[in-house]
Amino acid sequence: MTNQSRRAFLKAGLTGVGLSIVTFDQLFGYSELAAQANGDDVDTILDLAATAEALACTHYYIALTDSKIQLTPAERAILISALDSELYHYEYLTENGGETLTTQFYMPFNVYNDRANFSTVTQQAETAFISAYLAATRRLAELGNPLLAATTAQIVVTEGVHLALIRQLANLLPNNTSLPAANYYNVSEVVPVLRPFLEGGDGFRGPRAFPGAETIRGLVGTQGVEAVEPFTASNE
Amino acid sequence: MTSANQLSRRSLLKGAVAGSASLLTFNQLFNYSQLSAQDNANDPQTIVNLAATAELIACTHYYRVLTDSNIALAPDEIEVLKGFLDAELQHLELLYLNEAAPVTERFYLPVDVYNDREQFSLITEQLETTFIAAYLAATRQFAQLGFPLLAATSAQVSAVEQEHLALVRGIGGRRPNNVALARALFFNITEAVPALQPFLERSAGYEGPVSFPGADAIRELIGDVGVLPISPFSDPSIANVPGSNSVAGATCTVTPNGNFNGNLRFGPGLNFEIVGKLLAGDTVTVDAQSLDNDGFVWWRVSTGDRWVRSDVVRATGGDCSVLPALKT
Numbered sequence: 001m002t003n004q005s006r007r008a009f010l011k012a013g014l015t016g017v018g019l020s021i022v023t024f025d026q027l028f029g030y031s032e033l034a035a036q037a038n039g040d041d042v043d044t045i046l047d048l049a050a051t052a053e054a055l056a057c058t059h060y061y062i063a064l065t066d067s068k069i070q071l072t073p074a075e076r077a078i079l080i081s082a083l084d085s086e087l088y089h090y091e092y093l094t095e096n097g098g099e100t101l102t103t104q105f106y107m108p109f110n111v112y113n114d115r116a117n118f119s120t121v122t123q124q125a126e127t128a129f130i131s132a133y134l135a136a137t138r139r140l141a142e143l144g145n146p147l148l149a150a151t152t153a154q155i156v157v158t159e160g161v162h163l164a165l166i167r168q169l170a171n172l173l174p175n176n177t178s179l180p181a182a183n184y185y186n187v188s189e190v191v192p193v194l195r196p197f198l199e200g201g202d203g204f205r206g207p208r209a210f211p212g213a214e215t216i217r218g219l220v221g222t223q224g225v226e227a228v229e230p231f232t233a234s235n236e
Numbered sequence: 237m238t239s240a241n242q243l244s245r246r247s248l249l250k251g252a253v254a255g256s257a258s259l260l261t262f263n264q265l266f267n268y269s270q271l272s273a274q275d276n277a278n279d280p281q282t283i284v285n286l287a288a289t290a291e292l293i294a295c296t297h298y299y300r301v302l303t304d305s306n307i308a309l310a311p312d313e314i315e316v317l318k319g320f321l322d323a324e325l326q327h328l329e330l331l332y333l334n335e336a337a338p339v340t341e342r343f344y345l346p347v348d349v350y351n352d353r354e355q356f357s358l359i360t361e362q363l364e365t366t367f368i369a370a371y372l373a374a375t376r377q378f379a380q381l382g383f384p385l386l387a388a389t390s391a392q393v394s395a396v397e398q399e400h401l402a403l404v405r406g407i408g409g410r411r412p413n414n415v416a417l418a419r420a421l422f423f424n425i426t427e428a429v430p431a432l433q434p435f436l437e438r439s440a441g442y443e444g445p446v447s448f449p450g451a452d453a454i455r456e457l458i459g460d461v462g463v464l465p466i467s468p469f470s471d472p473s474i475a476n477v478p479g480s481n482s483v484a485g486a487t488c489t490v491t492p493n494g495n496f497n498g499n500l501r502f503g504p505g506l507n508f509e510i511v512g513k514l515l516a517g518d519t520v521t522v523d524a525q526s527l528d529n530d531g532f533v534w535w536r537v538s539t540g541d542r543w544v545r546s547d548v549v550r551a552t553g554g555d556c557s558v559l560p561a562l563k564t
Contacts, residue, residue, distance in 0.1 A: 157372075
């Protein structure tokens with residue numbers, strides 16, 4: 001996908017973002033989400049996923065632009081690719097109706113000062129995202145949407161690679177499991193993990209703003225990843 | 237790894253692989269034309285049979301590079317490749333549990349693939365790309381056929397295969413994460429057949445046949461450098477939404493996955509002190525569950541304040557999804 005076309009559909013997708021910082025309950029109706037434990041609807045799945053992707057973009061952008069971690073050129077290239085793919089996922093989700101709950105995020109203290117901390121926090125976040133997308137695959141299959149289920153699987157796969165490479169950044173064996181952990185049955189179970197990133201709390205500071213697609217593209221430059229068609233683009 | 241668990245994994249394989257096919261043509265072995273004709277509606281048996289065949293190829297390929305190759309691999313690369321091999325074996329065993337019947341255990345491998353690092357990296361990337369696309373197609377098909385747990389399990393497997401692809405690109409000196417999404421090359425898994433066919437039938441540029449080394453030989457090679465066995469989504473114990481459908485007084489029994497020991501901690505989280513081990517082969521009763529801040533579900537051993545993370549064990553009796561949920 002070209003920058004031009006991504007920009008064009010972003011324009012529509014991002015209309016109305018920049019929500020003020022209210023509580024997570026106000027933003028999203030946490031109690032309503034909890035009640036969905038036995039079956040998220042498609043809108044909930046897309047909104048939560050878009051929020052997670054906006055958070056991931058913000059996190060990787062800060063690591064690349066405002067961090068004390070000494071990254072090698074190869075590590076920097078990997079993080080730039082991770083950032084570009086998270087933006088791609090974000091734009092896909094917003095194009096399909098997902099809306100991020102906020103564009104302001106709180107980040108764990110010291111996460112950008114220390115390589116080991118950065119790796120640990122990112123591993124936890126990517127583990128949660130992977131579990132959430134696996135739950136989305138299950139739920140979308142249950143809802144009779146096989147193309148969207150397969151597309152969320154495509155995203156799971158990319159997040160799995162990020163997790164492995166982030167482990168490598170801390171000199172850990174990158175491929176340490178037979179399968180990615182499936183910690184959630186429904187996507188909304190990820191809410192407790194996301195919550196401090198959106199509301200702040202002990203050990204978190206901020207808020208830091210989602211940098212926006214154009215700024216991210218400016219940083220990524222020509223080092224972006226190859227845009228691959230989602231399963232939902234299938235003609236079948 | 238304990239001998240007891242090796243035995244149980246061995247017996248599983250023994251039954252499933254008994255009577256492996258002789259070298260017939262791929263069409264004879266697998267009824268290729270019938271597969272092609274299935275188009276939009278591959279049945280679950282076809283899907284697991286093809287997946288098992290692919291996993292056997294992968295096991296044979298990674299075993300070969302680790303044992304009979306001229307490529308000078310660094311120690312960390314060997315560790316990574318052993319991780320690949322162990323994961324592929326675990327996928328294979330999962331498929332056998334789902335009654336998969338691969339078409340053969342003998343394969344043809346590209347000439348010179350084990351003599352040159354770049355060749356090895358490129359060929360493996362092609363192979364893994366095929367596997368990932370096949371599992372993504374399986375995800376779509378299972379979803380369409382009304383098997384959401386199998387759809388999610390296929391997604392789990394495809395994630396690990398893409399991890400292999402990324403790391404093997406790194407071995408070849410290429411940037412590991414080069415795509416925004418995994419490539420969905422196939423709508424149905426049977427579309428992977430032409431890509432797999434040269435590995436199963438003698439053809440130009442391929443040599444062999446080379447036999448699948450067997451689970452025991454693989455385990456011996458891997459030694460202690462295995463990957464952590466994680467439960468597939470299709471394991472009912474995954475459906476543990478704490479508090480959603482708890483039954484007061486419910487218990488279930490669990491045992492460690494595979495041949496691994498599980499840590500027992502004083503509370504439900506990695507921040508709690510390790511107070512014991514659940515050894516491979518042990519079975520304990522658990523009576524409560526709790527979700528930690530990282531999103532992992534933990535189960536409490538009924539004999540005291542000792543907790544085990546749910547993804548490192550599997551249920552052997554009872555329904556763990558209905559355990560009472562505790563807030564800690």
